[in-house]
Amino acid sequence: MRVRHLASAAALLGALCVPAQAQARDIGRDTLPAHDGWAAHGTGTTGGAAADDAHVYTVTDRAGLVRALDGGSDTPKIIKIAGTVDANTDDDGGRLDCADYATGGYDLKKYLAAYDPRTWGTARPSGPQEEARRASAARQAERVELAVGSHTTLVGLGSSAVLKGASLRVDGAHNVIVRNLDLRDAYDCFPAWQPNTGGLGDWKAAYDNLWLRGATHVWVDHVTASDRGHLDEDEPSCFGRNYLRHDGLLDITNGSDLVTVSWSRFADHDKAMLIGNSDTATGDRGRLRVTLHHNEFEAVVQRAPRVRFGQVHVYNNRYVVPDDAHDHRYALGVSTESAVHAENNAFTTPGHVEAADLVKSWNGTALHATGTLFNGYPVDLLDIHNAYNSGSERDLTADVGWTPALHGPIDSARQADREVARGAGAGRIR
DSSP: HHHHHHHHHHHHHHHOOOOOGGGGOOOOGOOTTSSGGGGGGGTOOTTTOOOOGEEEEOOOOOHHHHHHGGGGSSSEEEEOOEEEHHHHHHHTSEEEEEOHHHHTTTTTHHHHTTTTTTHSSSSSSHHHHHHHHHHHHHHHHHHHHEOOOOSSSEEETTTTOOEEEEEEESOOOOEEEESSHHHHHHHHSOEEEEEEEEEEEEEEEOOEEEESOEEEEEEEEEEEOOOOOOOOSSSOOOOOEEOOOOOOOOOTTTOOOOEEESSOEEEEEEOEEEEEOOOOGGTTTTTOEEEESSSSEEEEEEEEEEESSOOEEEEEOOEEEOTTTOOOSSEEOOTOOEEEESOOOOOEETTSOOOGGEEEEESSSBBBSSSEEEEEEOHHHOHHHHHHTTTTTOOSSSSOOOOOOOOOOOOOHHHHHHHHHOOOSTTOOO
């Protein structure tokens, strides 16, 4: 009998207890590994790892997320998102759409009639409909712009954590980690028309999925960012231009510094990633130090990334241009005083996209690009760019003035292409 009781107890123990090695790891307390890109410089990046138990939250809706973010406070905190959190909801969780934000008599048809360039000309919109658009946009911004403060870790639980419709803003904050999240569809209900005195103007949307503005020591890891839900290519043409509803997927601007973006996926978007927002922002010199490694850029039209001023290490990334993409512009944008050190990146494109289409330069002078794989074959992007550039572009030199020191092992482009395809994006932390 005693043997039987022991066996029963063992069976019960096995049914109720999970072996230690099988328990899920709490990634909320993870910190950036040493040497993992620019965000590891100096004090490194630890996010909310030091948070006490009272400041560890699990949130399932916008109201809970807003409470946990605490207005962007600097109190160390870990915020875990479970399931789908929709920013376009009221305080009771009710869904909000564009009509709920519209105020002051705003009406898109009236807006288009008022500012048609054929009758309005090239002056900036003003008057009742523009005022109503601004007021309506402000109402949406109150809902969807969410401030992330210093010493914060924002992390998704499991493999299906989604933050939908939000624009996360790390503005002037320090020591922030964003991981394992699907950041989806930061949709602007009220884009602004911006005329251009030289010809057609353009539509300007307001929200980035994630915006680092004057932020330092930030680690973005295993994030998926896309327009999923409302693709801009499905929007109509107004005034002869695509009626854009989205801005950037991840923009790093206004003197942000010491940033690592790793194992993330950027997809189905026009202007994916801007590093440095103005040619005249000379205060960005010595800042905008960013590492991009093991990321996937798929169905991205441009800015993967576009760089001004910064020392940016771009290695072991995967770029995929789909067969039906007819609007691809470039991947690597070389702009004013940029110093991009690109190595061992893999590009897969259809036949109408050539290697010369992967690099675009404006006021930039240099690009280090080695180990590039293009449709399975090694290419020299710098030589190709210089051979095929247009009359408006200058030849680039290979001397960017620095050599990256903070990085992990750098794989061949072929190996990175395989590993990133399997491991980049939300829900894939191993």
